[in-house]
Amino acid sequence: xxxxxxxSTGTIIMRWVIRIFLYAxxxxxxxxxxxxxxxxxxxxxxxxxxxxxxxxxxxxIFLINYIKAWAEANMGQYMLNTLMVxxxxxxxxxxxxxxxxxxxxxxxxxxxxxxxxxxxxAMMIPTVLLIYQLYFQLNxxxxxxxxxxxxxxxxxxxxxxxxxxxxLTAFVSGIDKSFMEAAKIDGAGEWCxxxxxxxxxxxxxxxxxxxxxxxxxxxxxxxxxxxLDSDTKxxxxxxxxxxxxxxxxxxxxxxxxxxxxxxxxxxxxxxxMFQKVIQNGTDISDGIK
Amino acid sequence: xxxxxxxxSRPTKGQWGFMLLFGLPxxxxxxxxxxxxxxxxxxxxxxxxxxxxxxxxNNYAALLSDPNFYAPMLNDFLxxxxxxxxxxxxxxxxxxxxxxxxxRRGETSFLRFIYYIPNILSVVVIAKVWKYFFDFDxxxxxxxTTMPSNGWINTYPVPIITFVASWCGIGxxxxxxxxxxxxxxxxxxxxxxxxxxxxxxxxxxITLPALLPQMRYMAVSIVISIVAxxxxxVKLFMGDSSGGSGFTVMGVYEYNAFERMQYETAYAAAVIxxxxxxxxxxxxxxxxxxxxxxxx
Numbered sequence: 001x002x003x004x005x006x007x008s009t010g011t012i013i014m015r016w017v018i019r020i021f022l023y024a025x026x027x028x029x030x031x032x033x034x035x036x037x038x039x040x041x042x043x044x045x046x047x048x049x050x051x052x053x054x055x056x057x058x059x060x061i062f063l064i065n066y067i068k069a070w071a072e073a074n075m076g077q078y079m080l081n082t083l084m085v086x087x088x089x090x091x092x093x094x095x096x097x098x099x100x101x102x103x104x105x106x107x108x109x110x111x112x113x114x115x116x117x118x119x120x121x122a123m124m125i126p127t128v129l130l131i132y133q134l135y136f137q138l139n140x141x142x143x144x145x146x147x148x149x150x151x152x153x154x155x156x157x158x159x160x161x162x163x164x165x166x167x168l169t170a171f172v173s174g175i176d177k178s179f180m181e182a183a184k185i186d187g188a189g190e191w192c193x194x195x196x197x198x199x200x201x202x203x204x205x206x207x208x209x210x211x212x213x214x215x216x217x218x219x220x221x222x223x224x225x226x227x228l229d230s231d232t233k234x235x236x237x238x239x240x241x242x243x244x245x246x247x248x249x250x251x252x253x254x255x256x257x258x259x260x261x262x263x264x265x266x267x268x269x270x271x272x273m274f275q276k277v278i279q280n281g282t283d284i285s286d287g288i289k
Numbered sequence: 290x291x292x293x294x295x296x297x298s299r300p301t302k303g304q305w306g307f308m309l310l311f312g313l314p315x316x317x318x319x320x321x322x323x324x325x326x327x328x329x330x331x332x333x334x335x336x337x338x339x340x341x342x343x344x345x346x347n348n349y350a351a352l353l354s355d356p357n358f359y360a361p362m363l364n365d366f367l368x369x370x371x372x373x374x375x376x377x378x379x380x381x382x383x384x385x386x387x388x389x390x391x392x393r394r395g396e397t398s399f400l401r402f403i404y405y406i407p408n409i410l411s412v413v414v415i416a417k418v419w420k421y422f423f424d425f426d427x428x429x430x431x432x433x434t435t436m437p438s439n440g441w442i443n444t445y446p447v448p449i450i451t452f453v454a455s456w457c458g459i460g461x462x463x464x465x466x467x468x469x470x471x472x473x474x475x476x477x478x479x480x481x482x483x484x485x486x487x488x489x490x491x492x493x494x495i496t497l498p499a500l501l502p503q504m505r506y507m508a509v510s511i512v513i514s515i516v517a518x519x520x521x522x523v524k525l526f527m528g529d530s531s532g533g534s535g536f537t538v539m540g541v542y543e544y545n546a547f548e549r550m551q552y553e554t555a556y557a558a559a560v561i562x563x564x565x566x567x568x569x570x571x572x573x574x575x576x577x578x579x580x581x582x583x584x585x
Contacts, residue, residue, distance in 0.1 A: 018386045032418045099311035128517035129559045132547040133326035158322045190307040219411035237413040271409050
């Protein structure tokens with residue numbers, strides 16, 4: 001009996017020690033974001049004079065930074081461009097990944113084995129090293145082909161195929177064959193089997209993959225930086241980088257920080273909305289085995 | 290009676306149609322967008338900068354005798370090593386703490402919600418916020434230190450990049466680990482309790498071995514993404530061009546070669562880096578998989 005009580009006090013102490021570490025990390029995550037928000041509401045002059053004093057919540061809230069960032073810095077245009085790229089990416093990606101996974105998981109022909117191996121190895125290609133090569137290759141077909149949001153979306157979607165297929169194939173394989181066979185006997189075609197039987201089973205995973213792809217493309221930087229030229233076509237990440245270079249000369253940190261906050265809002269909103277889908281990683285972790 | 294699908298050795302008409310319509314286009318696009326640039330890099334790495342004169346292995350020889358090529362490579366290796374250790378250790382400890390210490394439900398979901406946030410942020414925002422964080426010397430305001438004359442980032446580039454890159458990578462892996470831990474059968478722990486195995490014993494003989502597949506996935510995906518992540522952070526921390534502190538990584542080395550139109554160097558560098566990334570991820574994958582199989 002004493003032994004039991006002793007153990008439980010030990011556990012309680014351990015629990016509190018670990019809890020301190022867990023909340024230290026919470027602070028590490030939140031603090032920079034909080035500081036960004038606070039700075040975006042400060043007058044740039046005050047910010048520069050008082051240094052970046054972190055303990056000061058702005059005594060006067062300067063919403064004008066946001067208005068300036070939106071109006072002077074083209075944020076609206078950048079956001080619209082990004083939204084277009086991302087929506088197209090997710091549509092291309094979802095179609096390609098689901099159909100390919102179905103084929104790889106359920107078609108047991110000899111040559112399919114090759115494609116399974118192919119996509120598995122392809123997952124290890126560091127595509128970031130191939131951006132310039134792809135840029136030259138595309139522009140050699142039609143000059144200026146890379147300065148195009150549809151092309152950018154297609155590149156994002158296609159580069160995401162192997163990793164998506166890797167996770168999804170595991171789930172499609174798990175679907176019982178008898179469902180498909182029953183449908184076949186009833187005369188269902190391939191498309192019907194795919195859309196009526198396979199898709200409903202894997203929908204939660206597809207939603208997860210679509211969301212992560214959405215966030216990934218929203219945030220992608222290097223490809224967009226290399227591909228896009230015209231100012232009217234820039235995505236948020238590239239646009240913000242340009243804007244920062246411009247306003248750093250003017251030491252207008254209010255605008256810089258408020259544009260950073262603006263670029264975060266849509267993605268934070270999406271995360272808050274679909275939190276459950278993302279947090280429920282059960283499916284994803286099963287796919288990794 | 291129709292034949293059952295699983296012993297069919299030849300596709301039906303409908304299956305051919307589905308494969309040609311939906312399987313082939315993504316495959317061809319993938320080959321065009323990823324494989325062709327890769328093959329072109331290999332081919333052009335054997336030519337001079339004009340793309341016409343064959344020079345054999347000269348580009349590689351020139352690259353390997355360039356002392357400036359090894360510094361970025363070492364930086365990448367160091368960041369990779371530290372990042373693997375930090376991400377895996379921290380996310381495993383946090384995931385196990387959150388699941389096994391039986392906190393209240395609300396607290397657990399709060400922690401999970403917060404921990405995932407850095408994963409959804411854009412690399413530009415992350416890099417800029419942390420850059421300002423170090424450049425405006427918030428570090429000294431918090432810890433009472435003084436900023437090195439060169440600035441924090443230029444003085445300690447490797448630890449800072451490792452920290453920031455791990456900061457935004459832990460959430461995703463933790464969610465995967467938490468799910469995997471929750472999937473471990475409760476009976477295993479109950480049996481261990483009956484046998485008198487204490488918490489630490491259970492940790493090392495039940496929980497950690499069960500997490501090996503997830504850890505393999507983490508280890509390999511960190512390797513695969515390291516070139517992109519380092520390139521992003523160095524470009525955003527140190528400024529876009531080659532100037533600044535002189536700190537580079539392999540991805541930036543390749544980029545700068547392209548931007549200076551030293552194509553032969555860029556192609557050869559790309560090939561060498563790809564071979565290294567392939568080799569490390571293959572090796573890690575095999576090593577950890579062997580370990581998994583030994584346990585069964």
